Each structure stands twice: as structure tokens, then as C-alpha cells.
Amino acid sequence: MSVARLFSSSSPSVRHGSTATTGGRRDLQLGLVLVIGGLALALGAGVLSPEEPSALGASGLGMQPPSSEHLLGTDPLGRDVLTRLLHGGRFSLLVGWVSMIVSTLMGTLIGLAAGLGPRRVQRFLTLLIDLFISFPRIYLVLLLVAVTQPSLMLLISVLSLSGWMAAARMVRAESMMLRDREYVAAARGLGLSPWQVALRHVLPNLMPTVLVAASLRIGQVILVESFLSFLGLGAQEPMITWGVMIAQGRAYLLEGWWLTIFPGIAISATVLGYNLLADGIRARYQHGEAPTEGGTDRD
Amino acid sequence: MPRYILRRLLYSLILIVGLLTAVFFLVHLMPGDPVQLIGEQELDEAGRDLIRQRMGLDQPLLQQYFRWLGQCFRGDFGTSLSHGRPVTQVLAEALPRTLLLTFSAFIVRWILGIVIGVSIAQHPGRRRSRLLNSLGLVLYSLPSFWIGLVLIMVFSRNFGWFPSGGMVSPDALWLSPGERILDGLHHLVLPVLVLGVGNIGPVVRYGESSLSPILVSDWVLAARAHGIPERMLIWRHSLRGAMPTLLTLAGLSLPGLFGGAVVVEKIFAWPGVGLLAYQAILTRDYPLIMADTALVAVLVALASLMADLGCHWADPRLRLEADGEDVR
Numbered sequence: 001m002s003v004a005r006l007f008s009s010s011s012p013s014v015r016h017g018s019t020a021t022t023g024g025r026r027d028l029q030l031g032l033v034l035v036i037g038g039l040a041l042a043l044g045a046g047v048l049s050p051e052e053p054s055a056l057g058a059s060g061l062g063m064q065p066p067s068s069e070h071l072l073g074t075d076p077l078g079r080d081v082l083t084r085l086l087h088g089g090r091f092s093l094l095v096g097w098v099s100m101i102v103s104t105l106m107g108t109l110i111g112l113a114a115g116l117g118p119r120r121v122q123r124f125l126t127l128l129i130d131l132f133i134s135f136p137r138i139y140l141v142l143l144l145v146a147v148t149q150p151s152l153m154l155l156i157s158v159l160s161l162s163g164w165m166a167a168a169r170m171v172r173a174e175s176m177m178l179r180d181r182e183y184v185a186a187a188r189g190l191g192l193s194p195w196q197v198a199l200r201h202v203l204p205n206l207m208p209t210v211l212v213a214a215s216l217r218i219g220q221v222i223l224v225e226s227f228l229s230f231l232g233l234g235a236q237e238p239m240i241t242w243g244v245m246i247a248q249g250r251a252y253l254l255e256g257w258w259l260t261i262f263p264g265i266a267i268s269a270t271v272l273g274y275n276l277l278a279d280g281i282r283a284r285y286q287h288g289e290a291p292t293e294g295g296t297d298r299d
Numbered sequence: 300m301p302r303y304i305l306r307r308l309l310y311s312l313i314l315i316v317g318l319l320t321a322v323f324f325l326v327h328l329m330p331g332d333p334v335q336l337i338g339e340q341e342l343d344e345a346g347r348d349l350i351r352q353r354m355g356l357d358q359p360l361l362q363q364y365f366r367w368l369g370q371c372f373r374g375d376f377g378t379s380l381s382h383g384r385p386v387t388q389v390l391a392e393a394l395p396r397t398l399l400l401t402f403s404a405f406i407v408r409w410i411l412g413i414v415i416g417v418s419i420a421q422h423p424g425r426r427r428s429r430l431l432n433s434l435g436l437v438l439y440s441l442p443s444f445w446i447g448l449v450l451i452m453v454f455s456r457n458f459g460w461f462p463s464g465g466m467v468s469p470d471a472l473w474l475s476p477g478e479r480i481l482d483g484l485h486h487l488v489l490p491v492l493v494l495g496v497g498n499i500g501p502v503v504r505y506g507e508s509s510l511s512p513i514l515v516s517d518w519v520l521a522a523r524a525h526g527i528p529e530r531m532l533i534w535r536h537s538l539r540g541a542m543p544t545l546l547t548l549a550g551l552s553l554p555g556l557f558g559g560a561v562v563v564e565k566i567f568a569w570p571g572v573g574l575l576a577y578q579a580i581l582t583r584d585y586p587l588i589m590a591d592t593a594l595v596a597v598l599v600a601l602a603s604l605m606a607d608l609g610c611h612w613a614d615p616r617l618r619l620e621a622d623g624e625d626v627r
Contacts, residue, residue, distance in 0.1 A: 142577060
């Protein structure tokens with residue numbers, strides 16, 4: 001109840017005029033720069049990086065602080081941190097994008113059914129959404145990942161299956177608002193099937209919401225993935241990811257600060273990009289305060 | 300109104316049974332069984348069968364399921380495989396520590412978040428407001444395990460101002476009661492900072508966005524014209540109107556709070572239920588995993604029940620409407 005009401009049109013929050021829109025445009029631009037830049041760097045890692053990612057230090061083993069030769073320093077095996085940073089984004093972005101696509105599709109379909117379906121379906125799906133939201137997801141993820149052999153497929157499926165609820169809830173709340181609009185009633189009156197009404201007439205109007213949910217989701221997945229990799233439960237050693245890099249730096253927290261700091265900045269900048277993008281889309285296409293990600297925490 | 304409360308209670312009960320069911324089937328449909336994984340060297344197949352029998356793992360799944368539900372409602376979860384003590388005992392020790400951590404973080408997040416949100420709502424469009432908003436978004440994008448590491452790096456390793464983990468100092472036994480409390484607070488600072496301030500962004504934003512339309516409404520204008528002091532106008536009257544929104548958000552934020560506690564407890568070696576669950580998962584301590592997960596899930600469900608009822612109490616319109624309407 002309260003959730004739907006909070007997000008329904010009666011919620012008294014209209015963003016005030018021009019400042020918000022210019023802020024929104026700036027968000028969108030900065031977000032796009034970060035997102036596209038991140039993708040380009042990850043894809044071009046092979047060409048851009050100064051060294052081979054696993055090349056042991058030519059200038060001898062051992063950590064070296066950032067210098068003109070190694071801009072971001074080297075790790076204890078003498079490997080170039082900048083190179084590894086560029087390669088490290090690939091895994092996170094792959095996991096983030098694929099599981100975002102799966103969970104957004106799932107969430108959108110479930111949300112539409114929960115908002116527009118027959119009453120019984122609505123009730124059941126609402127319970128299902130609540131169930132998944134109340135379940136401590138990180139426990140679920142840890143459990144699945146720890147018990148079975150860590151693999152890319154598993155990681156992606158776990159993160160997809162545990163991440164569709166935010167999209168579902170946002171789509172549900174918004175489709176309940178659109179349900180009684182005249183054009184929806186007209187489409188229904190023309191004899192279209194419920195799914196045709198939902199997909200052809202309601203869904204297009206929900207696209208901004210779906211995009212916002214999707215963009216936020218990528219950021220969240222990257223955060224969870226990096227934590228799992230940090231614990232040694234996500235990507236494994238020969239694979240380079242930012243989480244694995246931070247885990248390696250943990251033993252040298254003070255004397256090798258660059259091992260911890262730079263991968264963390266890379267994660268943060270990437271996630272910030274997707275969050276800004278979500279914010280920008282929200283400010284540009286939605287009227288009033290949009291349903292947010294449904295919860296304040298990242299996982 | 301009592302009808303609404305009854306319905307909401309019933310809904311919570313269904314939700315809780317659903318959660319317990321989910322925990323059971325998730326763990327039991329997992330490949331391999333717990334007995335296979337314990338003591339691989341010392342046990343032969345016959346010994347394993349004996350343990351399976353004792354744990355009831357040889358019974359049909361459905362029977363085990365109903366036994367699990369029964370256990371949950373009796374609060375008896377058997378013996379932990381890794382601790383060798385009743386699961387209930389192990390959890391009872393860890394739970395207060397997690398509650399201390401999450402509760403403190405919750406308070407810090409909400410008080411700070413609302414104060415900042417109010418100040419932004421009062422001066423929309425100002426440079427400082429935009430800056431605070433962006434800061435919230437940046438904080439929201441930082442991985443919390445990394446913030447924890449950076450805080451440890453700076454404030455504990457470098458400056459030595461705060462301990463880098465644990466709940467008490469090694470010499471705590473020799474301290475006086477007063478000093479012991481200070482020692483505890485000292486250990487609490489960094490973990491609470493990570494858990495509380497890291498996710499402050501949404502609180503600020505919701506505080507601001509639910510308050511700003513109220514601040515330009517007619518009745519606030521009227522109240523201001525009556526000469527009600529600005530401070531009272533905001534903190535007593537306007538914020539009350541924003542309460543339902545904020546309470547709902549608070550309820551929604553709880554699963555994440557407990558999820559975040561797992562991360563923070565791991566980084567700061569805080570011996571709560573999150574760290575316990577992590578260790579239990581690594582050692583395949585199934586009874587403990589199941590009970591721990593169920594405990595957190597039920598806590599979250601109960602807390603969001605409280606948030607919803609609070610919402611109901613704070614918004615008289617809901618109270619009048621709800622009786623004629625569906626719970627959800």
C-alpha cells in the first residue's frame with residue numbers, strides 16, 4: 001500500500017523548474033561521458049595499456065609508487081597498475097551489462113503484470129516482490145557463490161535473479177498510475193489483449209522509468225561484483241578485476257596505498273557514471289519525483 | 300483502522316512463512332549435502348549416514364520442511380556444526396552486536412540526512428545545496444568495502460586515531476566500566492561512518508523532495524504570516540507532512556542496512572550476525588546459515604511492518620482510507 005501510494009501521482013513532489021532541468025542536463029552529460037569513456041577504455045585496453053597486464057616488472061620486482069614510468073605505480077610483482085586497471089574493468093562491465101539486461105527484462109514484465117494484471121495475479125506478484133526484497137540478498141548471493149564453483153555464468157545468473165525487484169516495483173507503481181488513463185481504456189475498449197495493451201500502449205510510456213532502473217542496476221551490480229571479487233568469491237586470480245586488485249592491495253594498505261586507492265576510484269567513477277545517467281534521465285523525462293530504486297542501500 | 304492493522308499483520312505472517320520457505324528450499328536444493336563436506340578425512344560412509352540420520356537429512360524433503368517450520372516457530376535450530384553449540388546461543392550472542400551497529404548507523408544516517416535535506420529544501424538552487432546533492436550521489440557510488448579500507452588506511456594505520464577492527468580492545472577486561480563504554484564507542488566510529496554516511500544520499504534527496512512542496516504550500520505561507528517561528532514551522536509542522544514518505548523510505552532501506560552490515564562486519568572484523576553468516580557459508584555450517592538468514596529476513600519483515608504501521612499512524616488520510624481498500 002504505502003509504497004504504491006508514495007510513488008503515485010498524489011505524492012506531493014514536483015521538482016521546481018529550471019534549476020533542476022539544467023542540473024539534469026549536466027548530470028546526463030557527465031554521466032554519458034563517464035559511461036562511454038569507461039566502455040571505451042575497457043574495450044580499448046589492449047591497445048591503450050602501456051604494458052602487458054601480467055608482464056612482470058622489467059624494472060625489477062617489488063612495488064613501486066607512482067612515477068613517470070609507471071603512472072599509477074606497480075604491484076608487488078612489478079606489474080603495471082594502470083595496465084591492470086584498464087583490463088580490470090572488462091569483467092565488471094560485462095557482468096554489469098548482461099545481468100542488467102536480464103533483470104530489467106524480468107522486472108519490467110513482472111512489474112507490468114503486477115500493475116495491470118487480474119487482481120489475483122497482482123496480489124501474488126506483489127507478495128513475490130516483497131518476498132524477494134525482504135530476503136537479505138547478499139546472503140543469497142554469498143550462499144550461491146560459495147557453495148558452487150565460482151564461474152562467470154553463475155555470477156551473472158545470481159546477480160540477475162537477485163536484482164529484478166527494483167525495476168519491477170518502479171514499473172508496477174507507474175503502470176498503476178497509467179492504468180486508468182483514457183488512452184489505455186481506449187486500447188482496452190478496442191478489444192486488444194491485456195498483453196497488447198501492456199506492451200504496446202503502457203510500456204512505451206514507461207521507458208524512461210525502465211531506463212532509470214536499468215542504469216541504476218548496472219551500478220549496483222558492479223558494486224556487488226567488486227565486493228565478491230574482493231572476497232575471492234567472484235572472479236579468480238588470473239582474471240584481473242578491480243575487486244581482486246583491491247584484495248591484493250589489502251596486505252599493503254599503508255606502504256602500497258596506490259594498490260587500494262586507484263582500483264577503488266575506478267569502481268566509483270564507473271558507478272557514478274551510471275548513477276548520474278539515471279539521474280539525468282529522470283530529470284529530463286519524468287515529471288515529478290520518480291520512483292527511486294526502492295530502498296536506499298546498494299545491497 | 301483495526302481492520303487494516305489485522306490485514307497488515309496477516310500479510311506479514313504470510314511474508315515470513317514465505318521467507319522461511321525460501322530459505323529452506325534454497326539451502327536444500329543446493330548441490331551436495333552438508334554432511335559430505337564435514338570432516339572428509341575422519342569419517343567413513345557409515346559415520347556420515349549416522350550424522351545424516353541424526354540431522355534428519357534422510358527423511359523426505361517435505362517432512363524436513365515442516366520440521367524446519369516447526370523449529371523456526373519454536374526458536375530451536377539445532378547445533379551449529381562449526382561452533383559445536385546450539386545455533387540459538389551463537390546467534391543470541393551475535394545479534395545484539397549487529398543491532399548496535401545497524402541501529403547506530405541508522406540514527407546517524409537519518410538525523411544527518413534529514414538535517415541536510417531540510418537545509419537544501421530551505422535554500423533550493425543555491426550553490427551549497429547543489430554541492431551537497433552531488434556529494435550524496437558520489438557517496439552513493441563508492442563501494443562501501445573500499446570506503447572501509449580507505450578509512451582504516453587513513454585514520455587507523457596512518458594516524459592511529461581509531462582501531463582498525465573488532466569491538467573491544469584486547470585489554471578491555473582491565474578497564475573500568477566507564478572506560479569500557481568509551482572503548483566500545485571508539486571501535487564503533489569507523490564502521491558506523493561507513494554504514495551510516497555511505498548511503499545518506501537517498502535520505503537527503505527524499506527529505507528535500509518531500510519537504511520542498513510543503514514549504515511553498517498555502518498553509519505554510521499562512522502559518523508564516525501568523526508569525527510562527529521558521530524553526531518551529533519546519534521541524535514541527537512541515538516535517539510532519541513529510542513523515543509518511545520518510546517512514547516508507549526508512550522501511551525500504553532496512554534490507555540494505557542489514558546487507559551492508561555484512562560488508563562492514565567483514566571489513567572491520569565486527570563479530571555480528573553478518574560476519575557469522577559469511578563464516579558459516581565458508582565452512583558449510585548449514586544449520587547456522589539457515590537460522591542466520593531466516594533471522595535477518597524475519598527482522599527485516601518485522602521492521603518494515605513497523606514502518607508501515609508508523610506510516611499509518613503519521614498520516615491520518617491513510618487511516619481513513621485504508622479500511623475501504625486492499626492492503627496492497
